[in-house]
Amino acid sequence: MDESTLRRLRAKASREDYSSMACLAHALHEHGQSVPETMRECYGVDLPLEFFVLAEADLSLWSDLMVMCTTQAWRLAALPARGGPVTADPSDGVERRLLALDPDLLPLGYPLGTKSPSWQNREVLCYRLSELAAGRPTVFSLREKTTRRDRVKRRGDSLLAVLEELHLEELREAEREMDDWDRGGEEEILKAARELVERVEELRREVEAREAP
Numbered sequence: 001m002d003e004s005t006l007r008r009l010r011a012k013a014s015r016e017d018y019s020s021m022a023c024l025a026h027a028l029h030e031h032g033q034s035v036p037e038t039m040r041e042c043y044g045v046d047l048p049l050e051f052f053v054l055a056e057a058d059l060s061l062w063s064d065l066m067v068m069c070t071t072q073a074w075r076l077a078a079l080p081a082r083g084g085p086v087t088a089d090p091s092d093g094v095e096r097r098l099l100a101l102d103p104d105l106l107p108l109g110y111p112l113g114t115k116s117p118s119w120q121n122r123e124v125l126c127y128r129l130s131e132l133a134a135g136r137p138t139v140f141s142l143r144e145k146t147t148r149r150d151r152v153k154r155r156g157d158s159l160l161a162v163l164e165e166l167h168l169e170e171l172r173e174a175e176r177e178m179d180d181w182d183r184g185g186e187e188e189i190l191k192a193a194r195e196l197v198e199r200v201e202e203l204r205r206e207v208e209a210r211e212a213p
Helices: 003-012 018-030 035-043 049-056 060-064 072-076 094-101 129-133 159-176 183-211
Strands: 067-069 105-111 123-128 139-143 153-156
Touching (some): 018 072, 035 049, 035 072, 049 159, 060 067, 060 183, 094 105, 105 129, 105 139, 123 129, 139 159, 153 159, 159 183
Antiparallel strands (some): 067 105, 105 123, 139 153
16 A cells, blocks of 8 residues: 555545545555554544454454444454455444534444333444543443434443443343243343353453553
């Protein structure tokens, strides 16, 4: 990949156009840049380590964690050896609309827990670029049909913190409803809920281990 082509792709790349961002990310990967370096060039800030730990995980992890991930950031982080970044835009337009509402938001995903809002107006978890620039992986949320920026609320200290709370609440709900279940199946349900809490804790420990000097 020659420098003139990279300059052209950099000049063309826009968050409003997923395909242009994917073409740039693909070129940067091919040029030898690491995933963190590529993501920094795409977004102008360093993304937190938790993002890369989750991006490296098998895609089945997301369904296990009851989160449907968004398109842009996660797909840009996929290396060509793993089939990415896909240049065709597979999004449904929600990310572009949220970008128009508040360009500081970087959408991450939609939680799918039993206490999550209706699918017709999903909750969207997001980083803020300004928070990331300050070294804070704070996660915010809003409903996908929100039209007011003041409806964006702080959700947690990090994405993994939010996921951990999601699964702890699912576990608490399962424990509260134990008496209403078939006794033969309740232990399996509780076991599955506990395993998801432990999976998030494992991911947090992996982040901590990789952050250690």
